Amino acid sequence: MKDFNNLLELLTYFKDDTVCREYLEAIRWADGITCPHCGSSRFYKFKSGVKYKCAANTCYKKFSVTVGTVFDSAKIPLRKWFVAMYLVTSHKKGISSYQLGRDVGVTQKTAWFMLHRLRELSENGLEKLTGEVEIDETYIGGRERNRKISKKTGVQGRPTNLPPVLAMVQRGGGVRAFQIPDVRGFTLTSKVFENVADGTRVMTDGFSGYYMLRSRYSHESVNHSNEEWVRGDVHTNTVEGFFGLMKRGVIGIYHQISPKHLQRYCNEFAFRYSTRELGEGERMNVALGNMNKVLRYKKLVGKK
Numbered sequence: 001m002k003d004f005n006n007l008l009e010l011l012t013y014f015k016d017d018t019v020c021r022e023y024l025e026a027i028r029w030a031d032g033i034t035c036p037h038c039g040s041s042r043f044y045k046f047k048s049g050v051k052y053k054c055a056a057n058t059c060y061k062k063f064s065v066t067v068g069t070v071f072d073s074a075k076i077p078l079r080k081w082f083v084a085m086y087l088v089t090s091h092k093k094g095i096s097s098y099q100l101g102r103d104v105g106v107t108q109k110t111a112w113f114m115l116h117r118l119r120e121l122s123e124n125g126l127e128k129l130t131g132e133v134e135i136d137e138t139y140i141g142g143r144e145r146n147r148k149i150s151k152k153t154g155v156q157g158r159p160t161n162l163p164p165v166l167a168m169v170q171r172g173g174g175v176r177a178f179q180i181p182d183v184r185g186f187t188l189t190s191k192v193f194e195n196v197a198d199g200t201r202v203m204t205d206g207f208s209g210y211y212m213l214r215s216r217y218s219h220e221s222v223n224h225s226n227e228e229w230v231r232g233d234v235h236t237n238t239v240e241g242f243f244g245l246m247k248r249g250v251i252g253i254y255h256q257i258s259p260k261h262l263q264r265y266c267n268e269f270a271f272r273y274s275t276r277e278l279g280e281g282e283r284m285n286v287a288l289g290n291m292n293k294v295l296r297y298k299k300l301v302g303k304k
């Protein structure tokens with residue numbers, strides 16, 4: 001796989017749509033070309049080199065490498081997708097649809113569509129977090145003064161129309177972030193169970209919602225309401241740093257986000273954070289590698 005250190009190298013390498021297409025084919029069809037409709041490995045290739053036709057007599061459908069992926073769009077050239085993907089993954093706080101539209105030469109509306117599609121490439125990883133994991137929850141997009149309403153008196157209203165977000169950060173590793181319906185103990189705990197390996201050392205603040213974590217983990221907490229922020233190596237500074245980045249991004253770049261799309265923003269920020277040690281090109285390759293995962297997931301849930 002190719003690595004790119006900057007935008008100029010990317011543009012030079014991906015000089016046209018053919019190069020982009022071959023690159024996608026090499027990743028998606030690393031084990032050979034298969035029909036995205038039926039999975040058959042018998043096919044005809046059209047002269048153009050772009051389209052294929054399935055040779056299974058129960059199918060015979062036409063396809064290209066982008067069918068069923070986030071890049072499946074007749075109107076947007078692959079090269080624009082690649083530049084957009086680079087820009088999205090390399091800007092720490094994200095990029096607005098206005099800016100992206102100007103940078104790649106599409107309308108703001110198209111850029112908005114592209115950004116949502118690209119967020120699907122940054123889905124949370126599947127392996128459970130382990131080692132030392134910090135866990136915290138917050139409201140994104142609300143004013144700072146209203147943070148952590150759940151933990152204080154519980155009487156303040158919600159600062160925002162957005163549901164809360166739960167994040168788990170493995171120190172020196174990846175992060176998972178999820179939109180959650182509420183901050184009840186059961187909700188928080190079951191999400192953690194799904195994403196953190198048993199026996200892991202987990203750290204939270206003193207919120208009672210995390211009480212049940214001790215059933216599976218070595219759980220330690222710092223009591224913020226007693227002005228205790230750090231005790232030895234027990235703290236939640238890393239996960240709070242992640243929330244800080246996400247809030248600055250949402251407020252500074254995206255301004256307002258709708259509850260419907262909150263999880264996608266969680267994925268976008270978690271993906272960038274989790275791949276922060278990688279080079280720009282490597283990070284893009286990881287996102288491209290998710291192309292197949294997205295496809296399988298869509299097949300599972302029966303959406304196109």
Ligand SMILES: [Zn+2]
Nearest residue numbers: 035038054059
């Ligand atoms: Zn087929």
